[in-house]
Amino acid sequence: MISAKKGDWVQIRQIVLKPEERAPQVPEDTKKVPLELWVKGIAQEDAKIGSMIEIITATGRKVKGELIAVNPRYVHDYGNFVPELLKVDMQLKEILFGGDINE
Numbered sequence: 001m002i003s004a005k006k007g008d009w010v011q012i013r014q015i016v017l018k019p020e021e022r023a024p025q026v027p028e029d030t031k032k033v034p035l036e037l038w039v040k041g042i043a044q045e046d047a048k049i050g051s052m053i054e055i056i057t058a059t060g061r062k063v064k065g066e067l068i069a070v071n072p073r074y075v076h077d078y079g080n081f082v083p084e085l086l087k088v089d090m091q092l093k094e095i096l097f098g099g100d101i102n103e
Contacts, residue, residue, distance in 0.1 A: 001048050001049060002048070002049045002070055003046065003047060003048040003049065003070070004043045004046065004047050004048075004053070004067060004070045005043065005046050006043055006044060006045050006046055007042060007043060008042070008043045008070055008071065009040065009041075009042060009043075009070075009071055009072070010040065010041065010042075010043045010053070010055060010067055010069060010070050010071075010072070011038060011039070011040045011067075011068050011069040011072040012038070012039055012040075012041070012053060012055055012063065012064075012065030012066060012067055012068060013036055013037070013038050013065050013066045013068045014036065014037040014038075014039070014063065014064070014065035014066070015034045015035070015036060015037075016034070016035045016036065016037050017034060017035040018034050019031060019032055019033060019034055022035065037063075037065070038068070039055070039057060039063055039065070040055075040057070040058075040072055041055030041056050041057040041058065041061075041063065042055055042056050043055055043067075044056060044062075047067045048067070049067055049068065049069075049070075050066060050067065050068075051066070051067055052064060052065065052066060052067075053065070053066075053067045
């Protein structure tokens with residue numbers, strides 16, 4: 001089992017609101033799941049994945065939650081390719097920078 005040592009960069013998960021505590025105006029599918037906080041920081045004690053741990057974030061906040069990752073990756077994604085956006089991009093560039101009007 002993966003574990004963290006005091007001083008490791010880790011990620012925790014905290015339940016902010018249980019499903020029954022969610023606001024009445026949120027969509028039905030949203031009401032069915034808890035509102036979660038995922039945050040990264042420095043472990044303040046040794047812990048195993050799944051156990052409760054306190055961390056200090058990069059901004060100095062102390063936060064407690066369930067340890068879910070040690071040395072978590074940074075993952076950035078803009079989603080799947082959207083063909084319509086490519087067409088709009090090409091049309092916009094033609095309007096702004098090309099064509100007979102600008103020559």
